[in-house]
Amino acid sequence: MHSLRLRRLGIDTHEEAVVYMRQDCHICRSEGFSSHARIQISSCGQSIIATLNQITTDLLRPHEASLSESAWRRLGVTEGEEIHLAHAPQLDSMGHVRAKIHGLDLPEPALYGIVRDIVAGRYADVHLAAFVAICGGQNLSQREILALTRAMVAAGSRLTWNRQPIADKHCVGGLPGNRTTPIVVAIAAACGLTIPKTSSRAITSPAGTADTMETLAPVTLDMLAMRRVVEREGGCIVWGGAADLSPADDILVRVERALDLDSEGQLVASVLSKKIAAGATHLLLDVPVGPTAKVRSTEDAQRLAALLSDVGSATGLELGIVLSDGVQPVGRGIGPALEAHDVLAVLRNEPGAPQDLRLKSSMLAGRLLELTGASPLNAGADAAAQLIADGAALRKFEAICDAQGGMRVPPRAAHTYPVLSDRRGRLAAINNRLLARIAKLAGAPAAKAAGVELHVRVGDAVEAGQPLYTIHAEAPGELAYALDYVKVHAEVMQLETPP
Amino acid sequence: MHSLRLRRLGIDTHEEAVVYMRQDCHICRSEGFSSHARIQISSCGQSIIATLNQITTDLLRPHEASLSESAWRRLGVTEGEEIHLAHAPQLDSMGHVRAKIHGLDLPEPALYGIVRDIVAGRYADVHLAAFVAICGGQNLSQREILALTRAMVAAGSRLTWNRQPIADKHCVGGLPGNRTTPIVVAIAAACGLTIPKTSSRAITSPAGTADTMETLAPVTLDMLAMRRVVEREGGCIVWGGAADLSPADDILVRVERALDLDSEGQLVASVLSKKIAAGATHLLLDVPVGPTAKVRSTEDAQRLAALLSDVGSATGLELGIVLSDGVQPVGRGIGPALEAHDVLAVLRNEPGAPQDLRLKSSMLAGRLLELTGASPLNAGADAAAQLIADGAALRKFEAICDAQGGMRVPPRAAHTYPVLSDRRGRLAAINNRLLARIAKLAGAPAAKAAGVELHVRVGDAVEAGQPLYTIHAEAPGELAYALDYVKVHAEVMQLETPP
Secondary structure: OEEEEEOOOOEEOOOOOEEEEEOOOHHHHHHOOOOOOEEEEEEOOEEEEEEEEEEOOOOOOOOEEEEOHHHHHHHOOOOOOEEEEEEOOOOOOHHHHHHHHOOOOOOHHHHHHHHHHHHOOOOOHHHHHHHHHHOOEOOOOHHHHHHHHHHHHHOOOOOOOOOOOEEEEEEOOOOOEOOOHHHHHHHHHHOOOEEEEEEOOOOOOOOOHHHHHHOOOOOOOOHHHHHHHHHHHOEEEEEHHHOOOOHHHHHHHHHHHHHOOOEHHHHHHHHHHHHHHOOOOEEEEEEEEOOOOOEOOHHHHHHHHHHHHHHHHHOOOEEEEEEEEOOOOEOOEEOHHHHHHHHHHHHOOOOOOOHHHHHHHHHHHHHHHHHOOOOOOOOHHHHHHHHHHOOHHHHHHHHHHHHOOOOOOOOOOOEEEEEEOOOOEEEEEEOHHHHHHHHHHOOOOOOOOOEEEEOOOOOOEEOOOOEEEEEEEOOHHHHHHHHHHHHHOHHHEEEEOOO | OEEEEEOOOOEEOOOOOEEEEEOOOHHHHHHOOOOOOEEEEEEOOEEEEEEEEEEOOOOOOOOEEEEOHHHHHHHOOOOOOEEEEEEOOOOOOHHHHHHHHOOOOOOHHHHHHHHHHHHOOOOOHHHHHHHHHHOOEOOOOHHHHHHHHHHHHHOOOOOOOOOOOEEEEEEOOOOOEOOOHHHHHHHHHHOOOEEEEEEOOOOOOOOOHHHHHHOOOOOOOOHHHHHHHHHHHOEEEEEHHHOOOOHHHHHHHHHHHHHOOOEHHHHHHHHHHHHHHOOOOEEEEEEEEOOOOOEOOHHHHHHHHHHHHHHHHHOOOEEEEEEEEOOOOEOOEEOHHHHHHHHHHHHOOOOOOOHHHHHHHHHHHHHHHHHOOOOOOOOHHHHHHHHHHOOHHHHHHHHHHHHOOOOOOOOOOOEEEEEEOOOOEEEEEEOHHHHHHHHHHOOOOOOOOOEEEEOOOOOOEEOOOOEEEEEEEOOHHHHHHHHHHHHHOHHHEEEEOOO
16 A cells, blocks of 8 residues: 655645645656546545645655645544555446436436535545536426435434424525524524524625624534533524535535536525435525525526425425515624624614514514414414514523523624715615625624624615715724725615606 | 735646635735635736635745646746736636526537637636536537537637648547557658648557657657648648647546546537648548447447538538447557557568558548549548558658658667466457556556557457567566556456357
């Protein structure tokens, strides 16, 4: 067996596993490895597949090798350890991907094989891109989507609960702010439902639910700790990253993002597999529709809803789908802490609390209560609103935060800058994508207090010199950087001049 | 403008352009670059797009950056130079790839845009893989293949000749040995045809025509030198790599290989675009058909031939297509010098010259003579055989070698090992793919004299202890390595035991 000694170079290739070896080392020569070969690397019983990058200088010594940061983590090695190297075994499941490219349908066992290999890290990014492309758009049949969903569930861990129903909610995303989850979970749990909510961190957005929640309580809980919270309080809002629920999803989503590719089948399998793996029996889906949201037209939304509904019922999941207004952000804050302040304002019934967030959260929570039978039809939203109004939702939320490790006060940014309107008019449109970009330039989500605070909504009359929104940043450099962007992107907010 | 100073780390990522920057450098922080971001790098008026890998250690100092070897070459920089970095501009043509994924046809301007961006290096490997996958199999219409061919021609240089016809020949490949090109070119030129042949080096095979020819004469000629050879001798056999003819082809072929994906449309566009760019007017195509060749069935070959023929005539190219026997290698040698010895033996009318190579070369050359009108129909093969028999082809070949810089004697390997049959039988089949692998393990094509020399052909009776083939290697280590492989792959040659 060929072996080399590990030296850490500290190269972060994102998720692609890369092994670095000298071009003139004995292994490259005797095995005939050339750059971009796929190599199996083993250490202490663990093994991964990595792509070879060859070193042509003295960066490594002849008996040394290195791994990209993600490969290093996945293999769980330490500096100086020996690794063993061999040709990667044939990637048989790529034969199914090629068959799909040749126009054949993917039977369930083929999708199981593909997903298993993806989760085991046997697919290089080019293989993943080929799979994602050929399954993109509307290229998967409903039968294939169902099989993909099941394969994704099977390839990860699965939570089981000793009660029924298990409620869950999910938003297909693309709308800044829209932080209804903490409020919906608090209402549902206050009403006696079980709702073990796992959320993601932001990948391309200024804040994920986990980022916002982290400004209010710890969210990195292992499965055991999460279970304790849910058993005590009925609900939780934790980060799902440690949970290994449908791990293929994260991998596929990453490549879809790199290709900027929408894939209906992938979206359906992604959402449903995560929820089934989390043990959900009843799922409420929020699908915001708007010209700068993820789903842009009512027809797209309806087709997606039908698909979700059909595949969902085939897996035994009870599904409620809400097509919501995705024309502008929900709430005032965009960014982890700013959104947390909105959530608290609603739960605390503060007079200035954002009404749109309060209404949308009650509506969604109400639909979830109806879906699970916790409320009669058409009475859910009122019941939910009542639980906010009488403080029950706030008390439940505080109890959940306590159970997750203690409630925190979300931070406030040290540097703010109000962006003023340069003229009089009526706000005709808000570009969600540009607004998200400004919040990110200001430092969100890494800088928790950073982001954008909106002062106007579509339809509002605006005077010259009136603040449209305020940029929040933790460092003056980030504030300046966001402002540079604002200067050349006045189209973030479109004002109609009154006649 | 942000800039960093270049330090060479010498990391060979194959063709993917990668830029290495410290995660904590001022540019990554202020631009919000994270690993796998696409970055535009400029230096002295040149610019390329590269994928970011972030360095988390002191491998680079804060004001330093590095580039992968291919990016370094493409940008033409030297150590210590300053490079400027910015977000890569939006990759608009990926919108067309997404449209194709969503089921739309690709109009000609879309394919021009895609190919232009590919040649300019704006596609990362994941983008290339998505394009190759969605256009793979039979997913391109004939109209799209024609448009792709034209786009590939337009994206590179184009040779023009002040005479007609310009003959060319091409083999779609997949069969070891099969080194007919030098013989066909010699015959055609001896007959007065103009045949400016550019060939490739081996990518996954044990020898490309350019590798074989290089053991006989220099092949790295620039366009001007190539033109001088053709004007003096009517023909040449040079390496096409320096020529910039259909440069998109090399990039797409590389990704297809990584995915191990056959693509009919891509194959047609690839072959035809190279030939049209080289100025060919008449093209003879050799399509070997056999269970372990590239094209495996007669139906596949016929469909491919029809497609080549239709697209070829739409571009104004006169095409002749020969479906040939791809059941076993042609000639005895597999590897650059071994194949060159076969070529010389045929041209010199040596008594032991491989008859199959002589016959196939005469047949192909004859068809080319007929196609260009240099010979009446059904008389080409005899005319070609006559030019070999009377020494005219040899004299022309020697003259071409002289014109290319001087004829050489192909080397012989220092280490050989005959693989003997362990029993009596009749040779039923030869696995072309395994045989190619053995030749490569023995060192081909880098070690010019290395490879495999066949002693038997399908149908031959074999005695126990009789040599089946001899492995040739330049170093004992490589010989041993090939032998290790032979030991566990007895299925290279299938013997039928006589009843």
